[in-house]
Amino acid sequence: MAKVGAGIDERTPAPSPAPEPSVVELQGLTVRFGAREILSGLTASLRGRAVGLLGPNGAGKSTLINTLLGFYPSTGCARVFGHDIKTETKEIRRLVGYMPENDAFISKMSAVTFVQMMGELSGLPAACALERAHEALFFVGLSEARYRELGTYSLGMKQLAKLAQAIVHGPQLLILDEPTNGLDPNARQRMIRMIKEIRETRAMRIILCSHLLRDVEDTCDEVLILKRGRIAHYSNLHEERKANRRFLELQVYGANGDFTEAVERLGCECAVNGDRMKMVLAEGVETRDIFQLAAERQVRIRRMNFRRDTLEDIFLKAMEN
Amino acid sequence: MAVHRRSYTAYSGALTPAWSRFLVLFRHSRRSLFRSRFQTGLFVACFFYPVVCLCLIYLAHNLSFLEKLGSPTQFIAINNKFFFYLVYVQGVLAFILTALSGPGLISPDLANGAMPLYFCRPFSRAQYVTGKGSVLVILLSQITWIPGLVLFGIQASLAGVNWARENLWIAGSLLVSSLLWIVILSLLAMAVSAWVKWRIVAGALLLAVMFFGAGLAQAINTVLQTQSGHFFNMPYLMSTIWDALFMVDKEQAISAGAASIGLLVYCAVCFLLLMRKIRAYEVVA
Numbered sequence: 001m002a003k004v005g006a007g008i009d010e011r012t013p014a015p016s017p018a019p020e021p022s023v024v025e026l027q028g029l030t031v032r033f034g035a036r037e038i039l040s041g042l043t044a045s046l047r048g049r050a051v052g053l054l055g056p057n058g059a060g061k062s063t064l065i066n067t068l069l070g071f072y073p074s075t076g077c078a079r080v081f082g083h084d085i086k087t088e089t090k091e092i093r094r095l096v097g098y099m100p101e102n103d104a105f106i107s108k109m110s111a112v113t114f115v116q117m118m119g120e121l122s123g124l125p126a127a128c129a130l131e132r133a134h135e136a137l138f139f140v141g142l143s144e145a146r147y148r149e150l151g152t153y154s155l156g157m158k159q160l161a162k163l164a165q166a167i168v169h170g171p172q173l174l175i176l177d178e179p180t181n182g183l184d185p186n187a188r189q190r191m192i193r194m195i196k197e198i199r200e201t202r203a204m205r206i207i208l209c210s211h212l213l214r215d216v217e218d219t220c221d222e223v224l225i226l227k228r229g230r231i232a233h234y235s236n237l238h239e240e241r242k243a244n245r246r247f248l249e250l251q252v253y254g255a256n257g258d259f260t261e262a263v264e265r266l267g268c269e270c271a272v273n274g275d276r277m278k279m280v281l282a283e284g285v286e287t288r289d290i291f292q293l294a295a296e297r298q299v300r301i302r303r304m305n306f307r308r309d310t311l312e313d314i315f316l317k318a319m320e321n
Numbered sequence: 322m323a324v325h326r327r328s329y330t331a332y333s334g335a336l337t338p339a340w341s342r343f344l345v346l347f348r349h350s351r352r353s354l355f356r357s358r359f360q361t362g363l364f365v366a367c368f369f370y371p372v373v374c375l376c377l378i379y380l381a382h383n384l385s386f387l388e389k390l391g392s393p394t395q396f397i398a399i400n401n402k403f404f405f406y407l408v409y410v411q412g413v414l415a416f417i418l419t420a421l422s423g424p425g426l427i428s429p430d431l432a433n434g435a436m437p438l439y440f441c442r443p444f445s446r447a448q449y450v451t452g453k454g455s456v457l458v459i460l461l462s463q464i465t466w467i468p469g470l471v472l473f474g475i476q477a478s479l480a481g482v483n484w485a486r487e488n489l490w491i492a493g494s495l496l497v498s499s500l501l502w503i504v505i506l507s508l509l510a511m512a513v514s515a516w517v518k519w520r521i522v523a524g525a526l527l528l529a530v531m532f533f534g535a536g537l538a539q540a541i542n543t544v545l546q547t548q549s550g551h552f553f554n555m556p557y558l559m560s561t562i563w564d565a566l567f568m569v570d571k572e573q574a575i576s577a578g579a580a581s582i583g584l585l586v587y588c589a590v591c592f593l594l595l596m597r598k599i600r601a602y603e604v605v606a
Contacts, residue, residue: 069441071601090339090443098441104434108353120345122442123336132332165438170332203331 021081022047023173023205024068028076031060031067031229038063039229041076048222048236050199050206054213054315055226061209062101064226065175069098081172094123097171097204099162101178105150111137112146115164122169129168136164140194156187163194167204174198177209188215195219217311225318233318240314248287250277251303252294262293342444346452347459354422354456363421364464367414371468374407378472382479399476404469404491405567411465412502412559416531418464419457423510424523426453431598432518440601449599450511457507466499494566502559505584508591509555515598531556548574552583559584 024046031039039060053061067074070089078085080092106114112133119129137146140160145153150161159179166174179195180188196219199206210216216223217237225233252259252275260277263270266289267282281287287304294301355361381397430436439449473492477485510527517523534553541550551557551574558580563569565577575583 066602069601071437071440093441093443096441098437100434100437102434104438106435107429107433108356113349117345117349118438118442121342121439121444123339123342124332125335125337128334
């Protein structure tokens with residue numbers, strides 16, 4: 001399990017200054033394909049600036065996205081920016097930019113024409129769509145290759161072209177389905193950086209669907225974990241991290257039962273495993289009190305980390321439940 | 322925004338009307354169609370027969386010139402048969418053009434998974450079909466009823482108002498017969514293109530539907546001693562309707578009404594097949 005030190009976590013997105021209005025509201029959303037129930041009575045209100053959809057393969061992540069876009073019939077209720085997915089599909093599609101999971105392009109067409117066409121289909125006038133196609137391709141880093149046919153692109157470049165077509169019309173909600181699929185580490189970093197940049201511009205909200213925990217942890221402030229078509233967990237990552245700031249992990253040399261007892265006398269809960277200790281600090285107890293106790297008993301603290309639940313912990317807990 | 326800034330800004334300008342967006346698809350599809358030199362060459366070649374017809378109309382109204390050449394003047398009669406043959410020849414060419422250009426309309430989108438990209442936008446399946454279909458409809462119109470009506474207009478202007486009044490029904494027949502054939506070919510080409518992902522196979526299938534249908538019809542008629550087999554022969558059904566529309570005396574095994582119903586069924590089947598495939602994602606129950 002990855003542990004992050006007590007210092008500044010570079011991967012932690014900055015918290016939102018004010019609560020955002022709801023992006024997606026689900027009320028008993030159920031999707032059936034024939035006799036199979038793919039999504040079962042999902043109820044949640046997604047408010048984050050960037051919401052991660054997590055879950056193992058077949059959990060229903062992509063089905064949820066496709067249902068929100070009106071591709072699949074459903075029962076129950078779901079709203080995107082307050083628009084009902086059954087009756088206001090066109091309005092929702094006007095507000096959404098979608099980057100599908102699988103290969104999706106138009107062959108024998110250059111990237112700039114492709115993105116321009118997608119912009120025009122979203123309602124942009126031709127000249128404006130062409131201008132924005134160039135901008136979007138510059139933004140995603142395909143400026144040099146924008147006149148090349150999409151069929152000649154590498155997988156990473158196709159992913160970037162898909163991102164460009166998703167943002168060309170300036171949507172309010174960007175839905176990214178496995179955006180880092182098949183990318184090498186450098187390309188993945190570039191994609192994550194771009195998603196972060198889009199989030200930071202605050203021009204649009206993001207729903208990122210992935211089975212890669214790291215991608216979600218890097219970019220999202222909320223996470224919805226699905227398991228077998230049901231919501232296994234929904235949380236605000238920032239709040240979770242704040243709530244876990246009283247968990248400490250120590251690596252100590254020369255500790256004996258005396259040190260543990262002293263810590264417990266302060267009201268802290270403590271678990272020892274060899275030279276490693278895990279403790280929950282009691283109210284009013286600070287780390288300097290622990291250092292003081294250690295100094296008094298000549299115990300050397302080699303490492304002290306605030307242990308927070310990583311997304312992996314949250315995910316595994318959700319899966320166990 | 323200057324492109325070199327590489328930062329993202331949202332679009333806040335005016336949007337085009339929703340009804341006009343199928344034209345975007347039409348424009349881009351047509352452009353990609355004419356990227357092929359062979360296709361362009363074939364399209365130009367399709368105007369050869371109308372040009373020949375134009376020359377014949379000119380010659381028919383310049384009899385003195387023909388007499389000087391010693392040619393019989395009776396063989397150029399500009400009547401219903403003249404326009405029937407025009408529709409027939411152009412109809413065959415329209416089919417060849419469709420077999421070459423039709424399969425490339427939808428199959429590449431399906432093969433490359435582009436459907437979700439279209440339908441995640443405020444763009445409906447009907448608009449998609451209209452956009453793709455309009456490419457064929459306009460392309461085939463340019464080689465069938467448009468030159469036909471131009472020739473009719475030239476003939477009318479040369480022959481006088483009386484001829485035009487008496488033969489106005491020919492113009493109507495020309496328009497209706499061509500449009501019927503265009504709609505059938507467009508729907509069939511799009512349905513085949515939607516179900517077969519490989520362009521070449523789709524083209525071959527389109528040819529097979531026509532020729533295999535004729536063979537099957539003949540076999541049924543011979544084995545079962547019936548005329549019902551003709552319902553499997555789409556070109557036969559079409560020519561039956563053309564004969565009726567142009568009042569050409571030919572013995573037909575089935576009536577024009579029955580042929581119309583047969584073609585209507587074909588259109589409905591093609592449309593259903595098309596709508597079954599044209600969707601963002603296929604649902605497998």
